[in-house]
Amino acid sequence: MVESKLLVKGTLPPPLEREFTVIGKPLNRRDGVEKVTGRAKYSGDLKLPNMLYGMILRCPYPRAKIVKLDTRKAEILPGVKAVISKENTKGWRTYWYKVPQLAFPECVTYEGQEVAAVAAEDIDIARKALGLIDVEYEVLTPMLDAEETLKNLPPPRCADEEYPGSEIFDRKTYVIKRGDIEKGFKEADVIVEDTYTTQVSHHGTIQTRACVADWDGKDLTVWDAIQGVWNSKETFAQSLGLPPENVRVIVKYLGGGFGSKAWSQRISYYAAKLSMLTGRPVRIERTRWEEFLAHTRRWDCKMYLKMGAKRDGTLTAIYQKALVNIGAAALEENYYCVQIIWHTSNLHACPNVYLEQIGVYTNRQMTGPTRSPLNMPAIFALESHMDRMAEALGMDPLEFRLKNYTNYCCIGTDAAILPDAAVSDNEIRIPYSSKNLDECMKLATQAIGWERRKSLKNEAQGTKRRGIGMASYLVFQGVGFRPYTAYADVDIHHDGTIALHIGVVDIGGGQQTIFAMIAAEELGVHADEISVIFGDTKDTPYGPSCHGSRATPELGPAVLQAAAEAREQLFELAAPMLDAEGEELQSKYGQIYVKSAPSRSIHFKAVCFKVNPEKPIRGSGSRAPNPNSPMFSTFGAQAAEVEVDIETGQVDILRVTAANDFGRAINPKLCISQIYGGVEFGIGFALSEEGLYDPKTGKLLTRNLHQYRMPTSLDIPQIDAFLTEAEDPYFAYSAKGAGENTNAPTPAAIRNAIYNAIGIWFNDLPITPDKVIQAIREKKKGG
């Protein structure tokens, strides 16, 4: 039994000292019935009495100055109730994540940026009103490609606050270094260098952002499509000048997030403002093309890598230069200035590294959290390059990775997420709290039949060639400080009701199910006996936004602590009923019993009758910040088998095996669903998804779901998912996050499998059939 080091403030809950009764069970998600019957009401499904409909006028150019804006014709259109623009909201700031930004700027820095918003009696009138707004632009030459942009000086600004965060990130180089890179390359027997590019990609949530805001003269209620209610409540209050207690944010159901909805965005602030101006509820819903233009996308990256190793496969040096296209806006919490190089630094052991990451502001769409934000590009480059090295060394790629296995991380999480130093030169080795990556790599490769890699070439049939490849990943877990502090309350009522209050959103990962299971285990009741109050800032304590695989590692310990505290109080009431002391008691399956004599027992609910009807028992939990050591991470490896058609260039994925170390799975059924989701995301990134821009005008060309090609049912192969279970005493029952990062290794695994099939390295994602055919032709020409 590992000693508990649960990440909580105050008293550590006592150990459970019995087998699990709830944890590890593949329970069904709690909101299944609502979702399969269509009863689940998402924000855009709400229709309040007297509700107005809002629409947003967007700039059609990536970079422009508004020289004239006249909204008068729109304002007098019958049915129009309010029009807002820079003309009547001077100085008003909405929030882009945590960062205040002019609600309607004078200078537009990306295509689709908001110019005005209207509220009208119906959507047709609103649409017509947009057409009546007279706006003239001075169109400016946009900055598009990061590398090209970097060659020139930044253009003069036409207004302040044009590019939020640029003072910290634009053209700044962040470095991670350790050891002596020159010495490292001198020691190397083999050196391989190459450049990798990854594309603009989008979240593609099936629900577009939608929001209903209702101002009653005192209180503002916002039904939003966001991954966090508490973070958004605070910024609504700040933006609109309201006391936080007068703002309530509700998200009962969310139609996909993947980072795009990590925080409230402009449409919600506009809906709120329009409601405050008209005194009526306002609904604004984005169309699909607006979603492509106005939500945050994934950064496009160019990554040069140079790696050196000794003949026996020991890595001696890694040099990297990564260039990231930040687009028009980024700031703390939505640009991760060392994330690429952090992953390059830490996935494999290497004593000498010099890694640079440079971000460049352009007039492409804004960027922000996107499932494995910069991890997926980083892992693609690194794990692709690892296979290049293995090939050059004549080593098996799996063996090469195991040879450079490491149980420690070389910098703390602080250096990874705080932009406080442009150079980080930290050689402190921090051990991981637990790490099972070697087992994951072995499991994934065994399951795919790794030994067939060498013989698959002989099995070529017609134009089809088969191959197998693998890749691994790591990602750090939780932080525990603002804005990700996490609290939980568990109330036990006189009537036997057990209520878990948590201020998080169930974004589809099954958060309410998981936290009910943690509380149920700790209390010794069945999971369905717990009522969960969530997704609402009313009646919940502060909870973190549900992104970055965050909910379970941040909130899990707090929920466990709250439940344990409530249980201890209930045991005090039960003790005289069982003629024992509180600490002699134990509970499971809804029974409280004496540990040494389990037959002396009483129903949990029978004890609840002793609870004061006026004053329920309350247990409270609070997550402590991550310590400086150890390092918390989750890990995983994937292997893919592909079939490449050398005539059409089509890559079919036949099978993916995915093995993951999430600590312990609270609910394996839900964990495996997360892995399926990650693999699907990774397949799209590897083979088909790409945001394309017109090189002249800079306008986004891929603005619908036919042009932006996400995987369909026909693109998804058999996926075999495995969970390796490890003890991690810092988290609730060892459970860490499962949601975010299971897409990170997929593109590299597929790319490495394509090499195994046809002997061509593809370094530029996505690997579309045209690129495959072109490469095959060039290879033939080259003999």
Next chain:
Amino acid sequence: MTEDENSSKCRKQIFLTVNGKNVKAEIDCRMTLAEFLREELGLTGTKVGCNRAECGSCTVIMDGKPVYSCTVLAVEAGGRKILTIEGLMEEEGKLHPLQEAFIEEDALQCGYCTPGMLMSVKALLDRNPHPTADDIKNAIDGNFCRCGSYPNIIKAAIEVSEKMA
């Protein structure tokens, strides 16, 4: 003639059956079936993820066939039988076997594609009670699920088809 006059003239009365109930309504001819279901009848289980026949979240069954209700005009639905997710339960409180299987196999995460997905699978099983996995993949290839539930959706559909006589 202004656009307003034009649109006010373009109103039509329609009669149709929605989830077994006769419905009569006077509607704007430009209204889509999805808008009609959601805004006029309050049947918001049908989702609109793209409004241009790409994502499939608005799928309903019209006269036995799955259709994208965002690209069917409400007037075109006149005289027809429409089944939406709200009509899938055979009786109040008793889930359709497909709904049960979707929950059991965790064939949904965020749930936004789920109503459309269920209607596509239901239409498939109505015309082919014993589909192969490939048949199911083909039947739902017009329904996007971004959360990654395809493998579980296929499992759920097969499970139900195996139980069918």
